[in-house]
Amino acid sequence: MNSNMIKWCSRSWMFAVYFFLYMPIVTLVIYSFNDSQLVTVWSYASMRWYAVLMQDSDLIAAVVLSLKIASFSAIISVFFGILTAFALNRYKRFFGRMLLSSMASAPLVMPDVIVGLSLLLMLVSMQHWLGYPERGLLTILLGHALLGTAYATVVVTSRLREMDGQLDEAAMDLGCHPWQVFSLVTLPLLLPALVSAFLLTFTLSFDDVVLSSFLSGPGYSTLPMVIFSRARLGLNPSINAVATVTIAIVTIAVIASSFYSAQQERRRKREQAQAYSDANT
């Protein structure tokens, strides 16, 4: 087997995998412009289902609810993620450290159905004893925030590990108060990790269907819940239109953020080069 053939093999294998990954998404988008009521039978191209989407009040209410829950969930997750990551990273010895770290990673490995069931059963017994909370937005938010905190902890922890403690020590030597060390040194260094933790936990919440189904009450349907209940019944052109809209938004966001980070990287390099040349002259 010569090297050309190996190259050809590897290229076609990679192409096949990318085809497998993207073909369903592309098909979903193409058929969203199909005018026919039957999703998979192509009649002619039109924007019909997008017009229908605009009038679909169930779906619009679900989008609004999902956006609300996802934003709150992401904020809460990042907050508790920072606390957990700091507690685990700064303090190597405290009572029950092992328990905290395993509780923080449990939601990552537990299947969603178990997390959903256990939270619901807890909320039901809470309601039994305290008469609070009613199932609805708050309970869904709680479930998403738990899952999100576990993910945010992983993201923040991995960044904290990369950062060296010397900068913190230098700031403390220069007379900074612990709170100043955190707000002026640690937090700015952590910012990229916090942004990616926010985006990740937002997406997790916006995507979740299992936890929401367990934890929601009557009248509270998130977007994935609406999509899931329609997809269970069969193919539905409205789902294709929703999919295309979300894919468009995500693609634009991903491209914009990758441009932004590339630009930041270039600027950092330029500034570094400038600093070196200044130092040498």
Next chain:
Amino acid sequence: MERSSDGRVDAVKGQVMHKISNALRNFSAGRHLLIGVPYLWFLLLALVPLLIVLKISLSEMEVTSVSSMISWRQGWPTLKLNFSSYLFISSDALYVQTYLSSLKYALLTTLICLAIGYPFSYFMARSAKHLQPTLLMLIMLPFWTSFLLRIYAWKMLLVNNGVINNVLMSIGMIDAPLEMMNTPFSLMVGMVYSYLPFMILPLYANLSKLDLRYLEAAADLGANPFKTFWLITVPLSKAGIIAGAMLVFIPALGEYVIPELLGGPNTLMIGRVLWDEFFSNNDWPMASAVAVLMVLLIMLPMAIYNKYQSEQSGLNS
């Protein structure tokens, strides 16, 4: 008079400020808060709910609630454990079969992901350095589109009057539509599709760090490429294989959405059984018992993985 009262106020102010700054400087208060707050958060939302599930799995369903665990007999609390849910699960052939078929599907998903993902990661790690970030981003990009929508897309492709059957029939390759939907095949396609990136990412991270000099040495010593691959590359990437297998196997075992949308009524998986016990049968103790057994099933591979990791770190240090 006025002066002295002012002075007293100042003294009190000074004391308060001193105390506050002391408290702030003394970071052990902060330490307690920093550890205590996330502790409480996870205790309430992760540990307590699981204990409640364990408790309910040992109770019996009564009309609107579950039986209480502690009953009072002549002034003494007595613990009443009810193992009927567990006994039922272990004696019922359908439940046993469900657990076994979940294991089978999860294992099959892992193996197929490995078979597709290993060569892919290998080729990706060998491709031109400047292309690799883009190739990696293309693997992660589908993550950002909804998981549910990607599964729905497969439904659209696989149904009898779906896109694949339409294309194959229009080019004359088949006369009648292939029955692909609601079979183990459609389930496997959906599972592999969803979990493949979880296999590729750790494998690529591992393989891109492989020291190529080992391969050169093996070639110099006369090993053919296949032998080199089998005896050098694969053993060196063992950590990546295990990490990828864990990331695929564990979530695949408890999957609910994919079998529900693509598997049809005949593919048995534990996640679905749990869901049905809870939502259709309203049998909380049974659903809880199914959940507890599922946790035990997941803990086994986790324990093996942890043991392997601690052995590895022991070897490295």
